[in-house]
Amino acid sequence: MAAGPLRLGVNIDHVATIRNARGGEHPDPVKAALLAVKAGANGITAHLREDRRHIRDEDIAMLMAALDVPLNLEMAATQEMLGIALKHKPHAACIVPEKREERTTEGGLDAAGQIAVLRPIVAALTDAGIRVSLFIEADAAQIEAAIQLGAPVVEFHTGAYAHLTGEARAVELRRIADAAALAAKNGIEPHAGHGLTFDNVAPIAAIPQIAELNIGHFLIGEAIFGGLEASIREMRRQMDLAR
Numbered sequence: 001m002a003a004g005p006l007r008l009g010v011n012i013d014h015v016a017t018i019r020n021a022r023g024g025e026h027p028d029p030v031k032a033a034l035l036a037v038k039a040g041a042n043g044i045t046a047h048l049r050e051d052r053r054h055i056r057d058e059d060i061a062m063l064m065a066a067l068d069v070p071l072n073l074e075m076a077a078t079q080e081m082l083g084i085a086l087k088h089k090p091h092a093a094c095i096v097p098e099k100r101e102e103r104t105t106e107g108g109l110d111a112a113g114q115i116a117v118l119r120p121i122v123a124a125l126t127d128a129g130i131r132v133s134l135f136i137e138a139d140a141a142q143i144e145a146a147i148q149l150g151a152p153v154v155e156f157h158t159g160a161y162a163h164l165t166g167e168a169r170a171v172e173l174r175r176i177a178d179a180a181a182l183a184a185k186n187g188i189e190p191h192a193g194h195g196l197t198f199d200n201v202a203p204i205a206a207i208p209q210i211a212e213l214n215i216g217h218f219l220i221g222e223a224i225f226g227g228l229e230a231s232i233r234e235m236r237r238q239m240d241l242a243r
């Protein structure tokens with residue numbers, strides 16, 4: 001058993017993916033976000049991609065107006081996204097790497113390799129009262145970069161863990177656990193997310209230092225079969241059992 005409550009941030013990006021497939025208003029990501037909160041989400045995550053393939057600018061405005069739980073805005077480290085974050089002032093901004101041609105976020109941000117680019121962005125977000133998170137690989141050099149940048153939070157990319165099996169997954173899990181311990185030792189709050197499902201969430205949820213999981217694609221997909229509230233409640237249950 002581990003210490004401390006584990007928060008669940010529900011990522012509603014792929015409600016917008018379905019909406020955008022027909023170009024109308026349905027299904028509404030804000031309605032999904034409110035339902036997610038009712039089902040036990042402690043916060044909502046939304047990734048405003050530069051290509052606007054799912055979440056759009058107006059969704060961020062509407063989420064800010066509708067939510068009374070924290071909004072975690074995932075954003076690329078660009079001036080455009082910085083301006084949007086400063087305009088809306090979400091609770092948190094998670095800086096993620098982004099490639100136009102990728103199907104989904106393929107790995108963590110190379111914070112160590114772009115300290116000079118990130119420093120003014122992290123500073124501007126922090127000065128605006130936005131809690132900065134860096135979406136990184138579970139790697140000591142990336143945690144060191146987060147320390148240098150003064151980021152209070154890191155989110156470990158669990159995509160590789162989610163796709164591996166057997167001993168390779170166990171190795172990746174240990175890497176994430178070690179990184180969470182290192183981050184926490186240095187005063188940084190570790191989060192985790194990407195590709196988490198009912199089948200793979202428990203070992204990540206059991207890492208004692210991890211304070212928050214951000215989960216989206218699986219929950220929205222699972223909602224097709226049992227409804228969004230049920231999928232979130234079951235994820236919450238799995239997380240609590242592991243803790």
Ligand SMILES: CC(=O)[C@@H](O)[C@H](O)COP(=O)(O)O
Nearest residue numbers: 013047074096103104105194
């Ligand atoms: C950074 C991240 O992991 C999330 O944004 C999630 O992957 C949903 O967005 P995409 O499916 O567009 O990558």
Ligand SMILES: NCC(=O)COP(=O)(O)O
Nearest residue numbers: 011193194195215216217
């Ligand atoms: N930062 C990870 C996230 O928000 C959700 O990722 P996924 O569950 O949609 O893969």
